[in-house]
Amino acid sequence: MPIPLFNSIASWLLKKRYHQIELFLKYPAEVQEEVLHQLLEIAEDTEIGRTYDFETIVNYETFRERVPITSYEEIEPMIERTRKGEQNVFWPTSIKWFAKSSGTTNAKSKFIPVSSEALEDCHYKSGKDLLCLYLNNNEDSQLFTGKSLRLGGSKELYKDNDSFFGDLSAILIDNMPLWAEFSSTPSNKVSLMSEWESKLKAIIHESTQENVTSLAGVPSWMLVLLNNVLQDAGKDNLFQVWENLEVYFHGGVSFVPYKEQYQNLLPRKNFKYYEIYNASEGFFAIQDRNNANDLLLMLDYGIFYEFIPMDTYNTPEQKAIPLWEVELKTNYAIIITTNSGLWRYKIGDTVRFTSINPYRIRITGRTKHFINVFGEELIIENAEEALKRICNKTGAEIKDYTAAPIFMSGRDKGAHEWIIEFRKAPEDLNYFTEVLDNALKSLNSDYEAKRYNNITLKMPVVHAARENLFYDWLKSKNKLGGQHKIPRLSNKRDYIEELLQINQ
16 A cells, blocks of 8 residues: 555544544543443452442442552452462453553562453553544644654563563553554564663664654653664754654653753754653553643543542542542542453552643652652652753753652751752752752742741752763663653652762
8 A cells, every 4th residue: 555545544544533532522421430330340240349249339439438449569469369360350351461560669560460451442542542633633744654663661571370471562562453563663573672772772773764753652761762863873863864753752751851852852843742641550641732731631441530639648538539520730649440450549640630621631740759758748740840940041951860858867957859960961050959949949839838947948959960870770770761760759768879879
């Protein structure tokens, strides 16, 4: 089939889905209630379905009262039984795939169940929806005249009894539909390579010979790849390598610290950036408008959503609410019930709604990744916005960072300690620190109150990291590439102590 004709047909097929998206835009509560009832009905004869008598749950209120909110640690025994071959524990269809995930910092691996329903009705459906929404907003797109350069955290799959586990990217690639494989680069063989540095060279070798029209991957690791592409090709920007590049689909970490660096690599005003929100547990939201900074919550992927206001999270007053009860300007922890058998599961992410007609969100951080030792309640969203403002003011460029508390000792007040690896260092680190402090005060009233007259918090301490500090740290933990992330904020000093020790 001629490429222009394939582009036209593929675009037409994907855009047909938009009419179904319009259905949940118009009837969000009804669609979510239907998802919940379907999940309960499908799983009523499972072990967990019999335990909580799913058959007699007729509405959300009963579901909330009867089924407890759970963490991974609480359901791990059931998952381990399923990994060893036992079925119909928490989902009726056979589950043989498990996405191995350690999150950002947890050293202990998690094995997230992935059902065939989740693969088809969530992960692959979302991939098509991402393209559908993009094409709906960009009628003149030539996306399918070329290929998408994908950069996942794909490692080989491992077999344990009759089940398979590995990075989610590996599971998705191993089950990938032909249309997706045909339109992607590098090859599956290269994508599934486990050794990051060899894989990097192989991706560059294959992809630079293709007509790449889009990029897809985590911003931090994609930036490493793209800088290596330019260095290898001896070019100044990526359009000199791939002249038809038109969009970068990104997710996994905040794009804020990286945006200016990408704009330097991709110096065209009409180049598009589209954000996604996905995890091993499911695919949740997609940017649905050009140049937007929020994401449309996707409501018909076999996932039922609940939300806990963060001011009551993990307290006796904690109460989950359904989508139709959320409010704007409130920070929520997400609870999901999925078509892989996760029931009222704490995923560990926090979001804030920017719109409730339709339901759009911004990712604000992680339930475990914040600093609140002194009552300052500093979240990742505050940190990212503050650093963005500072870079605009000082001309600095940030590659990676992490922050942790300095605990009070005797009469010494506490503080926040930062290690920042700069791509372009500020001229005066002391001035940078002062501007950081002022930006955090303006963004977070709790931080400002604790900093008033140094009442609880002193001025932050900022260290400039040596080149490749974070890369070397991740390498030492065998966490290069893909979904592995730098822990941005922590209430403990474990990570920052390790980094300070090797920052020589």
